[in-house]
Amino acid sequence: MEIQIDVNAKQISAVEGETLLTVLRKHGFKIPTMCHMNRFSPTGACRLCVVEVEGKRDLITSCSYPVEQGMKVRTNSQRVMRARKSLVELLLSNHPDDCLYCVRNGHCELQWLAEEMNVKERKYFGEKNATYPDYSSTSVARDPAKCVLCSRCVRICEEVQLVTAIDFISRGNQTKVNSAFNQGLNVSSCIHCGQCIQVCPTAALTDISHVEKVQAALGNPRQKVVFLINPGASASMAVELKWKPGENLGGRLAAALRSCGAFRVFDMGYATDLHIVEEARMLATHIRAGKPGPMLSSCCPAWVRYVEEFRSDLLDNLAPVKSSQQFLGTLVKTVYAHENKLDADTIFTVGVTPCVANKYEASREENTHRGISEVDAVLTVRELFHLLRAYGLEMKQIDEELMDEPFATSSAFAYKVNYTGGKAEAVARELFRIWADSDKETFKFNLPKNQAIKRETRVKIGEREFGFAWVSSIEEADSYLREIAEEGRDDIHYIEVMACLGGCAGGGGQPISRGFEKPLARKRICQDVEKGHSAKSAWEHADIRAYYNKNKTGRPAGQADEWLEARFRERTDLK
Amino acid sequence: MESDFQQVFEQFPNKRREDLIPLLQHIQDIHGFLSEEIIKKVGTYLDISVNKIYGVATFYDNFRFGPVGKYHIRLCHGTACHVSGAGTLLKELEKILRIKDGETDKQGLFSLEVVSCIGACGLAPLLEINEQYYTNITLESLKELLVSFREKENLLP
Numbered sequence: 001m002e003i004q005i006d007v008n009a010k011q012i013s014a015v016e017g018e019t020l021l022t023v024l025r026k027h028g029f030k031i032p033t034m035c036h037m038n039r040f041s042p043t044g045a046c047r048l049c050v051v052e053v054e055g056k057r058d059l060i061t062s063c064s065y066p067v068e069q070g071m072k073v074r075t076n077s078q079r080v081m082r083a084r085k086s087l088v089e090l091l092l093s094n095h096p097d098d099c100l101y102c103v104r105n106g107h108c109e110l111q112w113l114a115e116e117m118n119v120k121e122r123k124y125f126g127e128k129n130a131t132y133p134d135y136s137s138t139s140v141a142r143d144p145a146k147c148v149l150c151s152r153c154v155r156i157c158e159e160v161q162l163v164t165a166i167d168f169i170s171r172g173n174q175t176k177v178n179s180a181f182n183q184g185l186n187v188s189s190c191i192h193c194g195q196c197i198q199v200c201p202t203a204a205l206t207d208i209s210h211v212e213k214v215q216a217a218l219g220n221p222r223q224k225v226v227f228l229i230n231p232g233a234s235a236s237m238a239v240e241l242k243w244k245p246g247e248n249l250g251g252r253l254a255a256a257l258r259s260c261g262a263f264r265v266f267d268m269g270y271a272t273d274l275h276i277v278e279e280a281r282m283l284a285t286h287i288r289a290g291k292p293g294p295m296l297s298s299c300c301p302a303w304v305r306y307v308e309e310f311r312s313d314l315l316d317n318l319a320p321v322k323s324s325q326q327f328l329g330t331l332v333k334t335v336y337a338h339e340n341k342l343d344a345d346t347i348f349t350v351g352v353t354p355c356v357a358n359k360y361e362a363s364r365e366e367n368t369h370r371g372i373s374e375v376d377a378v379l380t381v382r383e384l385f386h387l388l389r390a391y392g393l394e395m396k397q398i399d400e401e402l403m404d405e406p407f408a409t410s411s412a413f414a415y416k417v418n419y420t421g422g423k424a425e426a427v428a429r430e431l432f433r434i435w436a437d438s439d440k441e442t443f444k445f446n447l448p449k450n451q452a453i454k455r456e457t458r459v460k461i462g463e464r465e466f467g468f469a470w471v472s473s474i475e476e477a478d479s480y481l482r483e484i485a486e487e488g489r490d491d492i493h494y495i496e497v498m499a500c501l502g503g504c505a506g507g508g509g510q511p512i513s514r515g516f517e518k519p520l521a522r523k524r525i526c527q528d529v530e531k532g533h534s535a536k537s538a539w540e541h542a543d544i545r546a547y548y549n550k551n552k553t554g555r556p557a558g559q560a561d562e563w564l565e566a567r568f569r570e571r572t573d574l575k
Numbered sequence: 576m577e578s579d580f581q582q583v584f585e586q587f588p589n590k591r592r593e594d595l596i597p598l599l600q601h602i603q604d605i606h607g608f609l610s611e612e613i614i615k616k617v618g619t620y621l622d623i624s625v626n627k628i629y630g631v632a633t634f635y636d637n638f639r640f641g642p643v644g645k646y647h648i649r650l651c652h653g654t655a656c657h658v659s660g661a662g663t664l665l666k667e668l669e670k671i672l673r674i675k676d677g678e679t680d681k682q683g684l685f686s687l688e689v690v691s692c693i694g695a696c697g698l699a700p701l702l703e704i705n706e707q708y709y710t711n712i713t714l715e716s717l718k719e720l721l722v723s724f725r726e727k728e729n730l731l732p
Binding site: 158163166169179180181 | 611614624625626627629630633634635
């Protein structure tokens with residue numbers, strides 16, 4: 001039902017049941033918030049969204065207050081402005097004054113708020129809470145000193161990822177966001193997805209930085225630094241730098257990294273194609289052997305970790321294929337090193353990805369062999385920007401170059417796998433080729449119109465019908481798996497699971513972005529590239545066919561199996 | 576001990592979320608405190624994440640995460656006790672026992688907990704040791720009290 005409210009002496013209409021904040025924002029009133037997250041239930045924790053309502057003794061938090069017919073609201077009265085400013089000043093009084101040394105300097109919501117509220121002097125002096133930073137994890141760093149207790153990380157960890165690795169500990173002014181028994185993230189149930197970093201307004205949650213490690217390697221004449229560029233990372237850069245469609249995204253990045261001193265710049269999309277072909281082969285084996293349950297994709301390290309911790313009953317359903325990052329790292333340090341007579345331990349491989357969990361994945365023990373890591377460092381897109389800035393590179397002035405052979409190209413699907421649904425389609429196309437034993441495609445991968453409700457499709461290959469499904473976020477994966485288990489369905493053969501909402505386009509290592517605008521922009525860039533791409537499927541990618549012609553089994557000759565197999569195990573962390 | 580926990584679990588067959596706090600209270604009554612192992616067990620039983628339970632338990636002052644001493648001293652620090660000198664008593668206790676609020680001494684003999692009003696304001700200041708109440712405490716009677724416990728344990732020279 002439509003109702004009328006009065007805001008700053010202006011009449012605006014609202015729908016009953018909406019919160020005041022929603023209505024105000026819809027009509028262009030700027031209301032500061034810190035704890036508010038779209039699609040989540042309001043907590044009213046930060047109180048920055050307070051407004052004055054006539055007839056109410058106290059200021060009310062607009063994020064948690066439903067609109068009422070005829071209410072008179074003032075969003076910028078003296079009382080409101082003073083309250084908001086005091087709130088920010090109080091937050092700052094318990095915040096370290098080290099903005100200059102902070103990784104979020106210039107991208108910090110607290111900094112913006114202080115600027116907006118015109119905070120120009122320190123008003124409250126007092127003792128600050130004693131806190132200890134936590135650098136125990138391989139991917140996510142925490143500095144509780146910078147925490148403003150907005151609870152966004154806690155909510156996303158619990159409600160979207162079902163992990164609850166971090167939660168509020170203690171009470172009152174002693175409250176801290178911490179892992180169980182204050183023991184550090186490395187022994188917690190953290191799955192390293194990095195979504196908490198994405199939602200953190202300050203630098204209380206950041207990634208474990210590898211920038212200095214990479215810089216040191218670039219400066220070391222004995223190290224040959226090889227960059228492995230995930231197409232998703234170049235697509236994300238394109239969004240940040242507002243590149244025009246049609247520009248060669250990876251090419252410019254390759255040129256920039258070479259001027260930083262890179263030995264080789266390879267396209268991780270090459271390994272993505274290999275990964276797709278291998279996974280489709282595993283899927284064919286899975287179906288022919290009549291194994292129970294659908295096969296689950298294993299390219300997302302955060303999802304793999306979740307299964308290992310919480311759903312060890314599904315371990316056998318994970319496709320035992322290395323992710324593209326580890327696949328390419330392995331190829332570089334074995335085949336490439338061998339063919340070019342290089343010593344594997346002088347090669348320093350750096351993954352460049354939109355993923356935080358890749359950092360953790362590179363550190364998994366089965367991904368290191370006799371002291372040699374497949375991937376030595378992983379830069380998120382955020383860190384990549386830091387690196388390029390440190391080297392004084394203006395991306396706009398750099399001419400495109402090609403990536404290095406033999407891993408120079410990728411198919412359209414290397415871009416498509418960056419958003420949810422892409423991987424399922426890629427594997428479906430490969431399965432078609434394997435099952436029907438034909439290179440010609442005669443099916444259409446139908447995407448249901450309303451993806452929010454239904455995330456599955458059926459593909460007919462020969463006489464048989466196969467079910468493919470795709471989900472993003474652990475919550476969605478969990479409810480979907482429960483649903484098909486309860487209904488006893490056996491018509492779904494493959495499920496693509498991405499731990500981040502929307503797939504890698506919404507990845508934890510992407511530049512900090514509020515809402516879905518940027519992830520969607522990244523998806524559009526990927527779709528643009530796909531349209532203009534000649535290799536429409538992994539198998540159409542000529543280099544991949546050449547690879548398989550050389551190695552019939554898909555495994556490079558003379559390499560130990562342990563280098564190429566993905567292995568999973570049950571974990572008993574604090575869950 | 577193990578079977579005691581099992582008995583506590585059996586009292587909550589529905590495994591509901593709201594069973595958490597009563598369950599923790601029962602366990603603390605038996606065990607004296609909540610250990611990591613027990614919290615993990617509760618988590619598995621109720622299907623609640625360990626961190627969630629730890630968060631809930633640290634919210635309430637009544638839950639402890641370490642063992643208490645043989646003599647668990649609960650010093651009242653309500654309004655009436657406060658005005659009649661509970662603060663001085665606390666300082667004295669901390670000085671004599673060399674422990675702070677919430678801690679247990681190395682011998683495991685004394686532990687100290689500051690609580691809000693016990694509900695006997697007419698007898699302030701007071702403290703409770705192992706469910707025995709000691710009222711109208713003065714600095715002298717406090718020292719005597721502690722000496723008497725130490726004598727009982729043959730810990731005096």
